[in-house]
Amino acid sequence: MTIAKGRPWGDPGRLPADGVEVHSDGEARRVVEAARRAGTAIPVLGLLGGDLCRTLGGTGDPGRLRSADAVMFPVDVATVEIGGRRCWFVAHLVAHNRSWTRVAVAMNAPWRGRWNLAPRAHPDDGLLDSGWARLAPGDVRKVRARLPQGAHLPHPAIRERRAATVEVPLGRGVRVWLDGLPEPTGGADRLIVTLETDALVVVI
Numbered sequence: 345m346t347i348a349k350g351r352p353w354g355d356p357g358r359l360p361a362d363g364v365e366v367h368s369d370g371e372a373r374r375v376v377e378a379a380r381r382a383g384t385a386i387p388v389l390g391l392l393g394g395d396l397c398r399t400l401g402g403t404g405d406p407g408r409l410r411s412a413d414a415v416m417f418p419v420d421v422a423t424v425e426i427g428g429r430r431c432w433f434v435a436h437l438v439a440h441n442r443s444w445t446r447v448a449v450a451m452n453a454p455w456r457g458r459w460n461l462a463p464r465a466h467p468d469d470g471l472l473d474s475g476w477a478r479l480a481p482g483d484v485r486k487v488r489a490r491l492p493q494g495a496h497l498p499h500p501a502i503r504e505r506r507a508a509t510v511e512v513p514l515g516r517g518v519r520v521w522l523d524g525l526p527e528p529t530g531g532a533d534r535l536i537v538t539l540e541t542d543a544l545v546v547v548i
Contacts, residue, residue, distance in 0.1 A: 357416035359390040359409040359547045369394035369435040369523035376432045388545045395435040395455040402548035419467040421543040427530030433522040441517040448476040448512045450537040460494030474510040477502040509538045
């Protein structure tokens, strides 16, 4: 069930015997995609690293996953067709050109490494936090300096949207990463990203 204000989220629960431990968002993504393409249920994932793990307060301790301290969370998963291929991601889509003057994101979790790209993002609120920007070269360094604190927003050059389905503009020279893994765009000038609510259960 999608989280609502004032409603408890997460329940005590150990990683089951058929659960899968993952050490990064990219590993989690691969497990999700394999299940979706096979038409099987996504296994419960034990998070030991990555931006989704950080968002949920994970410690990276494998012993905790099967202890009385373990907590289970339902989370959303995003899907996008890119380069003629259906893909999924658990934490973020980040697209940018070499100079970072053109940037677009669709975030299911706030963090991308040390950057708090989407301070309001929550992985089980049924919404993607998206943004796109065309920055002057002189503004790139200023914006990046504010990213660890999530203090880059609001910004006159950054457009924001929160919705279950968002459009991500691309353009010449822009590359795309899903959960930190590069994906060929196939020359697309935009991507449509949609959430699958409560599609995954994770343990920290």
